[in-house]
Amino acid sequence: MARSGLAVLLACAVLILAAANAAPWKPKKVKCHDRKEYPTCIHHQYCPAMCPRSCYMDCQLCRPVCSCDKGGSVCQDPRFVGGDGITFYFHGRKDRDFCLLSDSNLHINAHFIGKRGPNMTRDFTWVQSIAVLFDDHRLYVGAQKTATWDDAVDRIAITFDDEPISLPTEEGARWQSSVVSIVRSSGTNAVTVEVEGMFKITANVVPITEEESRVHRYGVTADDCFAHLDLGFKFYSLTNNVHGVLGQTYREGYVSRVKISSNMPIMGGEDKFSTSHLHAADCKVARFGRGDAGIALVTDPADVKCSSGITGRGIVCKK
Structure with a gap:
């Protein structure tokens, strides 16, 4: 009987550990x-x-x-860290599309998902997908809807020029064309997308957990864990005419209008950044395709080294 009881305890321990590993x-x-x-x-x-x-x-x-x-990140509800290093929130609206960045040769929109909690005057929102327009190309990265989250199941969807991209679910797996490189930064749900000389994007698909829902009162139910994207952007050749929720923060001399002292500094101007659909460059601040070169900027302070020999964080070199 003792051995039988011990066996049961060991079996339970194994199941608990297995469940923990799958948590x-x-x-x-x-x-x-x-x-x-x-x-x-x-x-x-x-x-x-x-x-x-x-x-x-x-x-x-x-x-x-x-x-x-890091500067250039878009995460959570959605929390932005601009190119100027200032953190702010832009809530937008659920089931709508908004312009994150618009420049003469690069345009990035985001599709917001979300829900409205009880007694709330606004939607809880997250970025479900992005569309990147550059030259004559269209890139899509999105999180697929799922009820129950499992880290081992890949929920990321990618298309390039409307063709689905399939990557083996192993870290380091790569898909590459003459224009774009896409690499898995982990086995599932995380990729890095890069166009040489233009941009680098890291995208991670993450869920809203029960604990997050409880703490923030999101009201997320078992039928949808609101899988969404946590994003990181790095830009190599923006102009000083760049705009968009995130893009404007890379302009030389940009002064943020958010109330920094607030616990949740919120960026307004929803009407300026709204687009008719995910692949449309028709927001009020759109710059895409206008050919206005403006001033070329080095946008990653860590990489800045001007020809004059001046270096350092926050330095902008003009061509």
């Missing part, structure tokens, strides 16, 4: 892929607790860093 809150593992440059930083590490699914490995520091804390 949706299990942090994602990341690692540094540049073994030549960073030979001592080659092992997987878990994402921090504050961003269990959206982090990257800082190879120089050799530690995971939250993706949503």
